[in-house]
Amino acid sequence: MDRTKRHNAHVRNLEALETAFEVVSRSCKDSIRRGENHEILALTRTCALLLGATLEDRLMTIVSSPYFPQDSEQRVMKERTVLDMWHRVLTEAFAVRYKVPHSKIPSLLPFTSAAHFAGMKSVLDNWVEPLINVRNSLAHGQWIVAFNEEREKANQRRTQQLNTQTLWHLRLQRSMLIHLERLIFDLIATQYAFERDFDKHWKNLRAAEVRISMNKSKEWELLLRRRHQRGKRHIGRNYRRLIETGQI
Structure with missing residues (x-):
């Protein structure tokens, strides 16, 4: 499949996942209104699985985009995990934008650009990684108790991540990821919009992050x-x- 067709296929997959998330999210809200705890648990887990799946499709739509260099895409696809791929996308995007060797990111970036890189990387480390962990646990059928990689004993950290996910948290995390994707798109595809609009997107992203930390679920x-x-x-x-x- 050529690159354009692959990109279009990834876009269609992402749109389908976003629709599925909205449909299940509405059902979950209705269950919350009625206090149906068993339904709430099942639908919240389903929303978390769908949101985790969109992480991979968002990644694929970025790297298959005509704005993303093909050699950069090849380096992304060689990474072992989805989180490593996201980190590579960020590195490659900044390298292309500021004409710095990808092996020298962020050390050779200008000060402000390095700060932008650090902020976006913190989103990957603090929010994307837990979502990937939750998605992986759910995809392996671990809906109540998460296990370690060998599946020989419970993974308490991942089980806690499962239990702390609520629809309120998931919708805010989805908002954060949309703003992060917008920043990366501006980084690779626009001439001025990344620097011009960074503070606006970052303000919205941080607002969602603050609301999550307040835990008003x-x-x-x-x-x-x-x-x-x-x-x-x-x-x-x-x-x-x-x-x-x-x-x-």
């Missing part, structure tokens, strides 16, 4: 349930009024 879920209960009471009052006035 329980409050958000409680708000959804209260609104659902108010809606049910409103429907009940309207129904009784229609009966009392003889309209039904």
